[in-house]
Amino acid sequence: MTPEESEEINRAREYAEQVRKTSLCIIPNVIDQAKIDRWYASFLPLMNRHIEREGHRLNRGPHRYYITLPFIQPFADPEIFENDIILSVVEQLVGKDGVMCQLATDTPLKGSEYQEIHRDTQLLFPETGKETPPYQLAVNFPLVDMTMENGPFEVALGTHMLSKEEGLRQLEGGEVKLEPVLLKKGDVMVRDVRHLHRGTPNKTDTPRPMVVIGYSRRWLFRPEVNIVIPRKVWETLSERARFWLRFNPVVDELQEGEEKYQAFAF
Numbered sequence: 336m337t338p339e340e341s342e343e344i345n346r347a348r349e350y351a352e353q354v355r356k357t358s359l360c361i362i363p364n365v366i367d368q369a370k371i372d373r374w375y376a377s378f379l380p381l382m383n384r385h386i387e388r389e390g391h392r393l394n395r396g397p398h399r400y401y402i403t404l405p406f407i408q409p410f411a412d413p414e415i416f417e418n419d420i421i422l423s424v425v426e427q428l429v430g431k432d433g434v435m436c437q438l439a440t441d442t443p444l445k446g447s448e449y450q451e452i453h454r455d456t457q458l459l460f461p462e463t464g465k466e467t468p469p470y471q472l473a474v475n476f477p478l479v480d481m482t483m484e485n486g487p488f489e490v491a492l493g494t495h496m497l498s499k500e501e502g503l504r505q506l507e508g509g510e511v512k513l514e515p516v517l518l519k520k521g522d523v524m525v526r527d528v529r530h531l532h533r534g535t536p537n538k539t540d541t542p543r544p545m546v547v548i549g550y551s552r553r554w555l556f557r558p559e560v561n562i563v564i565p566r567k568v569w570e571t572l573s574e575r576a577r578f579w580l581r582f583n584p585v586v587d588e589l590q591e592g593e594e595k596y597q598a599f600a601f
Contacts, residue, residue, distance in 0.1 A: 347423030437549025486537035
């Protein structure tokens with residue numbers, strides 16, 4: 336092992352330990368900002384089509400949209416979903432045999448509101464009332480700088496290992512608090528989606544898309560999400576990418592469909 340490889344493994348361990356302790360870590364300046372700008376330019380027409388087709392759905396709140404990204408360029412980018420430091424952190428948390436099962440965005444527009452405080456998943460074994468090691472992660476990065484004005488994500492750090500009821504009690508009692516997460520273009524957040532959190536209002540005229548790449552333990556089936564992979568794209572993927580995407584459907588042609596991920600808050 337080279338000194339560089341050893342250093343990266345140590346960095347990944349430190350970031351993973353942050354996630355275990357606090358529920359998230361932020362890896363600064365991972366993605367080239369020019370690449371982020373290309374994603375943003377390609378995303379805007381997708382957003383407009385989605386609003387025309389499904390804008391009546393308000394399950395994320397007014398003027399807030401969950402939009403799946405097609406697994407084609409520029410979004411099917413191995414420099415992002417195969418990024419060494421990101422995957423090293425993910426492997427530390429959900430195992431080297433984990434799966435990539437989601438590629439989407441959450442975007443508040445002007446007129447959006449505070450979401451209810453929620454978690455993104457349920458207990459694995461609700462009858463026990465006990466939390467477990469990580470099993471479902473979100474790797475997030477914004478397509479514009481995330482500021483106090485454009486709808487930052489707010490999180491109660493450390494509540495991922497509490498029951499929702501206990502987390503809310505501690506919030507009400509001031510033992511923990513909601514804190515905004517401010518990210519620059521190129522920064523990446525890895526988080527355990529069990530923490531209490533919410534979206535906040537975008538007060539600007541500019542959409543604020545946050546990309547989510549979902550990773551899970553190999554055995555966790557999430558029927559509400561998947562990544563539909565065109566065969567032509569599949570044939571270009573590395574063996575590592577195919578392994579992480581192995582449970583997703585491969586099709587001859589992409590077709591637009593309705594968003595299936597409707598019940599998202601627990």
